[in-house]
Amino acid sequence: MSRFFSEKYSSLVPYTPGEQPQDKKYIKLNTNESPFPPSQAVSDAVGAEAGRLQLYSDPECVALRKKAAEVFGINTDEIIMTNGSDEVLNFAFMAFADEKNPLRFADITYGFYPVFAELNHIPYTEISLKEDFSLDPNDYTEVNETVVIANPNAPTGLALGLETIEEIVKSNPDNIVIIDEAYIDFGGRSAVPLTKKYDNLLVTGTFSKSRSMAGARLGFGIGNAKLIADLNTVKYSTNPYNVNRLTAVAGIAALEDNGYYMNNCKKIQENRAWTTAELEKLGFTVLPSMANFIFARSDKISGEELYLTLKEKGILIRHFTKERICDYNRITIGTSEQMKIFVDAVKEIVG
Template structure:
């Protein structure tokens, strides 16, 4: 008997490397170089481990309330999950349930096509322009004229849209007016805006949820809140949208978030002063690093994230990647079409970025 014939097979997402060796400069997974808010450490010291014999609150109320208070929205407009990956996976499962393809860029977060394949969702990857920007016309006009969509694509239709904004791994940001145009032109499907990096200088689409009930805005504690290890993601949407998403979540797993994540996440988001301090440090370091990289001849689009997506006209991406690794500096590279010559460099501390620049200077002198 061939039981494998009924296995749901998929090529999984490949996460960034988490090396076990010490004394490295780790600039490959966009983690925050600074610790979480001080209240998080204090709460951990006071933790009563006997509480862990109980199930966590399935409604996640302490975290939902804290997020709602911080962003000044109703708690009925907030959804939380085990990192933004969990939130996005539940959203794909809940909202993309037609025979029409879901649209997202060809160069973007590489989990999108994995979820689409896993859930058997038809999808189409829309090529970015040569400068890695999105052409809004590629995502509008599926039921009308004036769009770049071909007649065949218009007939095929659109089953939903996912846009990472700022995009990953490019770091390029799409303005709010362009996002609104896409949402407004696709009222019969759900549009997901994945804002994992929005806190580093971009503009959030959150204000649009009161105007468009088909918009889901997804964010995370992993980057700007320094809590990638706690796995906390969240989303904003209309009350109806959040209810549908919650129904799918509770049909999948009633207890998706653990007690520490709920409690510590609520404490982290409450400390606005610390958040602004560390966020501004990262932005300042990013801008300083841009200047240094340009001086070394690197080319890159402007970034509104905690990373820079770069290439050098005289050295291959793999060559630089390997040379840095020999120096215990790890960045990220994809050996795929259009971006194989690029490296994504996460923003670390000033000291880490100075060591990176020093290493790059020395390697480029070998040309």
């Protein structure tokens, strides 16, 4: 670091995104992107809007919020649109957590949570998942802290039931509970309906996974209108034009074409079931995922060796070095063709 870097960030460990090597063409099963392209309507909308880039985007995202409200069954003042769900998570940490309201989240979960906490100087507690990597709801009830739960969780893919989520929200009436639903469209039950019942619930989501827009950076937060107003205060104090023109029209078109994307989610679930079964035939332990990825390990090969060997074969998966999960790899579910190539390669490696 330079000698000018502020001491307040000297110990900050930044988030490590999934690798994006450019040396050759890979089958990318490492960053949980959709293997399916955006719908034609999205491509057409972006092309038509490109000629207006000399104009600022709408900071209020009026048209986008209106369409999203229709799809999610909420009011327009109950949603905020952001530059990916990472931004709304950061806004929420800034708005609803501090020394009096510290954060609480799992030790094995989305890696940006501790980064945002450190960045904003918010104290936090990491709660160990159980031996089977499931989350114990009792660790999050009546805790008087700002609770953050990825549901389904990443990188495990395990999900809590909606009744369990409600119990956690209900037991913490004086603190915000943030439910990160980046992967909810692949088999989970959304907590969005609960936002009508509880004023302390914020549900975040993204267009990156189920709606094939990882490269467009579009996320959202849904909650009580007063919570959304709080988040807008932070937004307008940092980045008012956070959703660009192309992303906004792409988001509207994607929501109008929702059937196309939900059908793709069904294909992902089918490919996930097939891949899980094939790996289990090879002796792998595969956690029961409700996301667009699986978390798997083998007694025949270390997680790192499998990752490196597959990379040599032109297939990328995600390996984590954290001691408790270093034997596992997270494998994004792609098309049926991609998953067959992946399984065939694994068969060659493990025999």
